[in-house]
Amino acid sequence: MNGSSTPNLYLALVHYPVINKHGGVIASAVTNLDVHDIARAAATYGVRGFYVVTPLLDQVTLVHRLISHWTNGAGAAYNPQRRRALELVRTKENLDDVKADIRGNIGCQALPRTVVTSARNQRPVIGFETLRQMLDEGHPYLLVFGTAWGLTEPLVSAADFALAPVQGPTTYNHLSVRSAVSVVLDRLFGR
Amino acid sequence: MNGSSTPNLYLALVHYPVINKHGGVIASAVTNLDVHDIARAAATYGVRGFYVVTPLLDQVTLVHRLISHWTNGAGAAYNPQRRRALELVRTKENLDDVKADIRGNIGCQALPRTVVTSARNQRPVIGFETLRQMLDEGHPYLLVFGTAWGLTEPLVSAADFALAPVQGPTTYNHLSVRSAVSVVLDRLFGR
Numbered sequence: 001m002n003g004s005s006t007p008n009l010y011l012a013l014v015h016y017p018v019i020n021k022h023g024g025v026i027a028s029a030v031t032n033l034d035v036h037d038i039a040r041a042a043a044t045y046g047v048r049g050f051y052v053v054t055p056l057l058d059q060v061t062l063v064h065r066l067i068s069h070w071t072n073g074a075g076a077a078y079n080p081q082r083r084r085a086l087e088l089v090r091t092k093e094n095l096d097d098v099k100a101d102i103r104g105n106i107g108c109q110a111l112p113r114t115v116v117t118s119a120r121n122q123r124p125v126i127g128f129e130t131l132r133q134m135l136d137e138g139h140p141y142l143l144v145f146g147t148a149w150g151l152t153e154p155l156v157s158a159a160d161f162a163l164a165p166v167q168g169p170t171t172y173n174h175l176s177v178r179s180a181v182s183v184v185l186d187r188l189f190g191r
Numbered sequence: 192m193n194g195s196s197t198p199n200l201y202l203a204l205v206h207y208p209v210i211n212k213h214g215g216v217i218a219s220a221v222t223n224l225d226v227h228d229i230a231r232a233a234a235t236y237g238v239r240g241f242y243v244v245t246p247l248l249d250q251v252t253l254v255h256r257l258i259s260h261w262t263n264g265a266g267a268a269y270n271p272q273r274r275r276a277l278e279l280v281r282t283k284e285n286l287d288d289v290k291a292d293i294r295g296n297i298g299c300q301a302l303p304r305t306v307v308t309s310a311r312n313q314r315p316v317i318g319f320e321t322l323r324q325m326l327d328e329g330h331p332y333l334l335v336f337g338t339a340w341g342l343t344e345p346l347v348s349a350a351d352f353a354l355a356p357v358q359g360p361t362t363y364n365h366l367s368v369r370s371a372v373s374v375v376l377d378r379l380f381g382r
Contacts, residue, residue: 006360021270033224037367044366045359079212081365167382168236169197174272175235176228179373182366183381186374191358 006046008140015054018148028148030059037178039085045185050088051098112140116159119173125164128187197237199331206245209339219339221250228369230276236376241279242289303331307350310364316355319378
């Protein structure tokens with residue numbers, strides 16, 4: 001891993017723009033357990049930061065209250081392991097702000113390369129082994145997941161890469177985003 | 192897969208007896224999203240049934256109401272994919288009743304073999320490749336997950352096998368049970 005024991009990888013969970021079941025563009029509400037579960041998966045697999053992306057101020061307030069409870073409040077004393085996970089969580093209004101923040105964190109001029117994930121095949125995809133090799137080269141990557149019925153087409157098209165969808169032995173492909181994030185990270189970094 | 196395209200595998204999510212953070216034996220409350228997420232993962236990876244194990248009558252009522260909403264009620268029309276997943280869910284008071292039910296389903300005398308999962312190493316474990324090969328032989332297996340701080344020691348000891356814990360490149364091993372189930376199924380049957 002290029003001298004580091006953990007990958008140079010960040011996650012974004014997008015709540016706007018995403019699509020609803022009719023294909024319309026919406027802003028979804030933040031789900032409490034998404035933040036918990038994905039933060040815990042991020043900590044398990046060595047992800048460097050997890051961005052909750054929403055432009056809605058009340059949702060940002062909700063996430064900050066949740067983080068604060070578990071990192072400074074009563075939750076931090078009750079469950080230090082949860083604190084360690086939730087310390088990875090940040091909020092940003094959109095993906096451009098996420099990318100700029102990562103560039104600032106790592107103190108370099110290059111923006112992270114973006115990789116979208118989707119249960120649908122919308123564009124040519126790269127496999128898990130390919131992404132693993134790309135990560136080994138050391139450049140930062142941002143793995144982008146959508147809530148509700150998934151990322152909008154323009155957002156998918158604008159990404160640098162799209163990752164192959166997760167599949168099992170059936171035609172059913174409706175994992176929760178919490179499950180999908182965990183499976184993708186395990187396929188990349190599981191032992 | 193012995194003539195079948197999906198594994199001869201069942202899941203159990205145990206809410207009693209499990210341990211709390213101090214090691215005491217408790218009955219945990221059923222988490223709504225556990226039922227949804229694990230049912231969706233079960234449908235994705237071809238699992239034949241998902242048992243929510245609790246002796247608490249109010250919890251059983253809660254789960255039945257949830258299943259009914261998504262399989263017969265307004266939810267079934269709103270989201271048929273969710274129905275397909277939640278049709279896999281059943282409730283039982285304890286693991287013996289789960290095993291008897293599976294034996295009844297498959298119409299044979301043999302009980303399913305039980306495989307416990309744990310984030311802690313409590314006894315000699317089998318690897319994912321070994322379990323995959325065992326499943327290929329066609330005998331039914333029941334994969335058992337614990338809620339709260341995990342399964343009690345007697346329950347772990349009584350199982351036929353224990354599966355290796357899921358690990359990433361860090362020492363952090365606090366995935367949610369929703370994540371752990373998804374990762375385990377993907378390691379066994381992911382494509």
